[in-house]
Structures are given as C-alpha cells and as structure tokens.
Amino acid sequence: MSKHIETNPSKERIQYLKARKRKKILISLTQIMLLIVFIAQWEICARLKIIDPFITSQPSRIVNTIIRLYNEGQLFQHIGVTCFETIVGFISGTLLGTAIAIILWWSEFLSKVLEPYLVILNSLPKIALGPIFIVWFGAGTTSIIVIALAISLIVSILEVLNGFLATDEEQIKLVKTFGAGRLQIFTKVVLPANLPVIISSLKINVGLSWVGVIVGEFLVSKSGLGYLIVYGGQVFQLDLVMASVIILCIAAGIMYKAVVLLQQLFIKSHI
Amino acid sequence: MSYIVEINNIAMNYQSPNGEIPAITNVNLQIVKGEFICIVGPSGCGKSTLLSIIAGLLKPSSGSIAINGKEISGTCEKVGYMLQKDYLFEWRTIFQNVMLGLEIRKIKTNVNIEYVNNLLKTYGLYEFRNKYPSQLSGGMRQRAALIRTLALKPEILLLDEAFSALDYQTRLAVADDIYSIIKKENKTAILVTHDIAESISMADRVIVLSSRPATIKSIHDIKLTCEKRTPFCSREAPEFRHYFNTIWKELDVHV
Numbered sequence: 001m002s003k004h005i006e007t008n009p010s011k012e013r014i015q016y017l018k019a020r021k022r023k024k025i026l027i028s029l030t031q032i033m034l035l036i037v038f039i040a041q042w043e044i045c046a047r048l049k050i051i052d053p054f055i056t057s058q059p060s061r062i063v064n065t066i067i068r069l070y071n072e073g074q075l076f077q078h079i080g081v082t083c084f085e086t087i088v089g090f091i092s093g094t095l096l097g098t099a100i101a102i103i104l105w106w107s108e109f110l111s112k113v114l115e116p117y118l119v120i121l122n123s124l125p126k127i128a129l130g131p132i133f134i135v136w137f138g139a140g141t142t143s144i145i146v147i148a149l150a151i152s153l154i155v156s157i158l159e160v161l162n163g164f165l166a167t168d169e170e171q172i173k174l175v176k177t178f179g180a181g182r183l184q185i186f187t188k189v190v191l192p193a194n195l196p197v198i199i200s201s202l203k204i205n206v207g208l209s210w211v212g213v214i215v216g217e218f219l220v221s222k223s224g225l226g227y228l229i230v231y232g233g234q235v236f237q238l239d240l241v242m243a244s245v246i247i248l249c250i251a252a253g254i255m256y257k258a259v260v261l262l263q264q265l266f267i268k269s270h271i
Numbered sequence: 272m273s274y275i276v277e278i279n280n281i282a283m284n285y286q287s288p289n290g291e292i293p294a295i296t297n298v299n300l301q302i303v304k305g306e307f308i309c310i311v312g313p314s315g316c317g318k319s320t321l322l323s324i325i326a327g328l329l330k331p332s333s334g335s336i337a338i339n340g341k342e343i344s345g346t347c348e349k350v351g352y353m354l355q356k357d358y359l360f361e362w363r364t365i366f367q368n369v370m371l372g373l374e375i376r377k378i379k380t381n382v383n384i385e386y387v388n389n390l391l392k393t394y395g396l397y398e399f400r401n402k403y404p405s406q407l408s409g410g411m412r413q414r415a416a417l418i419r420t421l422a423l424k425p426e427i428l429l430l431d432e433a434f435s436a437l438d439y440q441t442r443l444a445v446a447d448d449i450y451s452i453i454k455k456e457n458k459t460a461i462l463v464t465h466d467i468a469e470s471i472s473m474a475d476r477v478i479v480l481s482s483r484p485a486t487i488k489s490i491h492d493i494k495l496t497c498e499k500r501t502p503f504c505s506r507e508a509p510e511f512r513h514y515f516n517t518i519w520k521e522l523d524v525h526v
Contacts, residue, residue: 170354177326177352178375178423179345188375192362 057242065243078244082213082224083251085141089148089209094202096149097156104157105164105190106182122158126150126212130219139220147219148212152205159204163197164190199263206259210252225251273340275459276302276325276427281334283320293484294320298334300478300487304426307453308461309470312480313522318463321485322429325461326352338427348376351425351458356436357416359404366391366400369419376423383422390418394452409437413445417452428453430462434469446473446502467522471514472502479521489521 009017039059045051046058053061069075104111130147137143167190175188217226225244232240283295294317302308312318323329325336327346335342338349359368369387373379391397394414404412413433420428433449434442450473453460464470470477477491495508505511 168358170356171358171360173328174352174354174358175371175375176328177346177350178372179348180375184375188371189360192360195362 054236055238057238061239062243062246065239066247069243075247078223078225078228079247079251081141081221082217082226082248083255085144085148085213085216085224086206086209086255088145089212090152090202090205092145093149093152093156093205093209094198097153097201097205098160098198100153100157101160101164102186104161105186111161118154118158122154126154127215130215134220141221143220144213144216144224147216148209151212152208155208156201156205159201160194160198163194167193195266199266203256203259203263206256207252210248210255214248274301274337275304275306275339276300276461277337277340278325279335279337281321281324281331281336283317283324283329284332295324295331295486296484297486302459302461304459305457306459307450307473307475308478309474309476310461310463310478310480311465311467311470311518311522312485313482314465316480316482317485318465318480319431321480322352322431322461322463326350326429328352348423349426351420351423351428353416353420353428353430353433355432357404357412359412359415359419361404364401364403365396365407365415368404369415369422371419372423386424387418387422390421394418409441410445410448413437414448414452417449421452421456421458426459428458428460430460432464433462435464435466442469443503450502467515467518468506468511469502471511471518472505477514477518479518491518 042056043059046053046056066075069078104114127147129150130143133143133146133150137146171189171193172185175185180188213224214226214229217224218230221227225248228244229241229248232238232244278298278300281295281298282293285292285294298321300308310318310321320329324331327336327343327350330344337343338347359365360371363371366387369391370379370384373383373387388397391400394417396411396415396418399407399411404415407415430449434446437445446469462470462473471493474493477493479488479491480486481488491514493514495505495510497504497508
C-alpha cells in the first residue's frame with residue numbers, strides 16, 4: 001500500500017540490492033556486447049571478403065549511405081513521410097475502431113447482425129485490398145494511410161467491443177440504481193473502465209500501422225522508408241536497403257516506446 | 272397505519288429459451304418506517320430478485336411495490352441500494368466515488384456537496400477523500416459505499432448480501448459499523464443475506480423465504496434482551512440460539 005521508507009537497511013537488504021543491481025548491469029552489458037560483436041564480425045567478414053558486401057552490405061557502407069542521404073537532405077524527408085503516415089494510421093485506426101465499437105455496444109441488434117461480417121473481415125489479409133484502395137484513392141499518401149487503417153481497424157473494433165461487453169455487470173447495476181440511462185452507463189462506467197483496453201489497442205495498432213504503411217509504400221509511393229527499401233532492392237543497392245531497414249528499426253522502436261510511456265503516464269494518473 | 276414500503280402480491284417469472292422459470296410467487300409484505308428487515312432463504316431462491324424488484328431495477332410479472340403509498344415504476348430516489356461488494360470505481364477518488372449518485376441524478380448542488388462532506392467527516396473518511404479506493408481498507412471501502420448511497424438521502428436502504436464479500440472478522444466489525452450508521456441516520460433497511468446469525472443480529476423482523484419459487488414461509492419478530500442492540504452484542508443475547516435453531520429448521524438445509 002504505502003511505500004516502505006528504509007532509514008536503516010539491514011545487511012541482508014544491502015546485499016540483496018547489490019546483487020539485483022549487478023544482475024541488471026550484467027544483462028545490459030551483454031545486450032550491448034551482442035550488438036557490437038554482431039556489427040564488428042559483419043564488418044570484418046566483409047573486409048576480409050568472407051562475405052560479399054555487394055549482397056550483404058556492410059556497416060561502414062550503411063553509415064556512409066545514411067550520411068549521404070542526410071547531406072542530400074533526403075533522410076528526414078523519408079523518415080518524416082513514413083512516420084506521419086504511420087501515426088495517422090494507428091491513431092485513426094484506434095479512434096475509428098473505438099467509435100464503431102461504441103455504436104455496436106449501443107445497438108445489440110446491429111452488433112449481432114454485423115458479427116459474421118466482422119469475423120470474415122478480421123480473417124481476411126487486409127493487404128490483399130491494397131490494389132483496390134489504390135484504384136479508389138489514387139497512388140499516393142491517402143492509399144497508404146487507408147491500407148494502414150484497414151489493417152488495424154477491425155482488430156480494434158473487436159478488441160474494444162469485447163472490453164465494453166465485459167464490463168462488470170454489477171458496476172452497471174450500481175449506476176442503474178442511481179437511475180442512470182444508457183448514455184450515463186456508457187460515460188460513467190463502460191468508457192472509463194475500458195480506457196486501459198483502448199490504450200492497449202493503440203499499442204497493438206502501432207505495430208500493425210507500420211506493416212500497413214511499409215506495404216503501402218512498396219506498392220505506390222515516391223518517398224518514405226518503404227519506398228527506399230523497394231527502390232534499393234530494384235537497383236541492387238543493398239546498402240540503401242539495409243540503411244533504410246535500420247532506420248525503420250530505430251523509428252519503430254522510438255514510436256513504440258513513446259506509446260508505452262503514454263500508457264504509463266495514463267496509468268499513473270489513474271493509479 | 273401507513274407503511275413506507277408495501278409489497279403487494281409480487282410474482283416474478285424468468286423467461287429463457289428453455290422455458291419459464293418461476294422465481295417468486297405471491298409475496299406480500301408491509302414495512303414501517305425505521306424498521307430493519309432481514310430476508311433469509313436458501314441460496315438461489317430469488318432473494319436478490321425480490322430486492323431488485325423493490326429497487327425498481329426489475330419489473331415484476333405481476334403485483335406492485337408502493338413506496339410511501341405511491342406505486343413505483345422504475346428506480347426511485349427514495350430507495351438506496353447497496354451491492355454485495357463496494358464497487359467503488361478505481362479511476363475515481365473517494366470523493367468522486369461518493370458523488371456518483373448526485374452526478375447521475377444531476378443534483379450536484381452546493382447544499383448536497385456540503386451534505387456529502389459532512390457525511391465524510393462524521394464517518395471518518397474526510398481525510399481520505401482524495402485517495403483512491405485501492406488505498407483504503409475493506410471496512411473503509413464499505414463505509415464509502417454506504418456514504419455514496421446516503422448522499423442521495425434515501426429513506427429506504429436495500430442491502431444485497433452487503434457484507435458477504437468480506438472476511439469474517441471484518442464482516443462483524445463492518446456490520447456493526449453500517450448498522451449504527453443506518454440507525455443514526457434513521458433509515459429503513461432491508462437486508463438480504465444467507466447468514467442466519469447475521470440476520471438475527473441485525474433485524475427487527477426476519478423474513479424466511481421458501482426455496483424456488485420463493486414465497487414467504489414465516490416471519491419472526493426478533494426480541495432480544497441485551498443492553499445495547501448492536502449486531503455484535505445481539506449475538507450474546509439468551510434468545511439468540513432459540514431464534515437461530517427455529518430459522519435453521521425452517522430453511523431445511525440439506526447437504
């Protein structure tokens with residue numbers, strides 16, 4: 001319940017804390033070492049011609065490619081385009097998904113009617129719809145965002161709706177005894193009780209949105225990290241492909257961390 | 272004599288695809304102001320259903336409920352309901368939790384807020400008003416739940432197994448606590464329980480229901496000789512055992 005403040009920790013306690021800290025440091029060190037060893041052996045093997053850098057690329061050439069992109073002023077343009085599409089994709093996927101889930105929660109009839117359609121749409125690989133979107137929305141950013149949205153939307157609807165439907169019946173009964181109607185049941189109980197569910201669906205949607213955006217860029221775009229990867233592959237510039245993949249790794253990692261941070265912030269403010 | 276609650280010929284059937292299940296038949300009961308009524312019955316007999324009907328949450332198949340002589344349809348602000356657990360919302364502070372009823376009924380006036388603050392002060396929760404439910408003990412949470420109900424100034428309190436979620440020791444203490452608050456605020460109370468001892472210790476009258484479909488099997492006026500009529504002291508009264516044995520036999524429990 002309350003935090004235990006230790007004024008005079010026992011010897012055993014000090015030892016425990018020390019051992020814990022040591023273990024943590026050991027794990028971090030090993031993680032960093034693993035990365036360094038991997039990069040180093042990649043570079044060495046390429047230099048000693050054990051592997052062909054034309055096919056596998058090599059760390060120094062990847063760094064040079066990133067620097068070249070930066071000097072040409074292209075680096076942040078490509079990163080920006082892809083990140084923008086991804087953010088729009090997962091935020092709109094979550095919001096729209098929640099909105100539709102609200103409607104389906106409200107009308108049990110509609111939810112029952114749409115259930116089989118949702119199940120089928122959920123099992124359909126949404127990427128197959130890519131060409132349709134391109135015809136409908138043109139070969140550009142809109143199509144890419146729609147693909148990202150399509151991938152995350154159905155999952156969001158199902159997840160949030162399940163959360164809504166699993167709201168504690170007794171909590172609903174409680175507000176009913178105060179005379180609450182359907183709207184108040186929703187705003188006072190169902191929505192606040194399910195904010196954690198909505199945030200966790202936001203987290204899942206970040207990953208799905210990346211998939212949608214990269215696939216979308218493979219299909220249509222003139223810029224973005226997905227475009228760089230496809231372009232690099234077509235002209236056999238593995239340096240460009242590898243550089244883009246590494247930048248993608250970093251961008252996706254940062255975005256995921258940001259959403260996790262948001263979630264922790266939220267949980268803190270709600271205990 | 273006028274009654275605060277009149278239960279007239281209530282019957283309740285549940286409909287399901289597999290058929291009709293009669294839950295309650297032919298229940299009649301009159302309750303006077305300030306009375307503490309306990310309803311006991313075998314588990315699954317429809318005690319809670321009866322309480323939900325009195326609260327206006329369920330519409331009976333036939334019969335009617337009158338509060339202060341007026342027939343009700345739907346929930347009524349004169350009736351407060353306490354559930355099995357406290358169901359305080361974890362995302363609200365204690366103050367926000369006890370304000371829930373006023374918020375929903377849209378009567379968050381200064382007078383009512385003042386009243387809630389007084390309740391919090393009287394019952395020792397004012398210092399904890401900005402804490403979250405998880406930071407409170409089980410007894411305090413139950414008290415907060417009672418204040419949330421009292422905030423709407425109900426004349427009648429319905430308690431649905433209100434203590435059964437607590438461990439035995441806490442339960443005895445909380446029953447004492449809640450009982451004294453109800454008596455102090457001069458409320459009429461109907462407690463549904465499966466605990467015979469609890470019902471005798473708190474009630475002015477114990478209503479014994481039959482197994483399903485529930486109907487009133489017998490009514491016991493509880494008269495105990497003890498100095499202070501608190502649930503805890505009541506258990507010491509010489510008549511306690513006698514009542515217990517009678518009701519136990521009537522419930523006819525088979526294992």
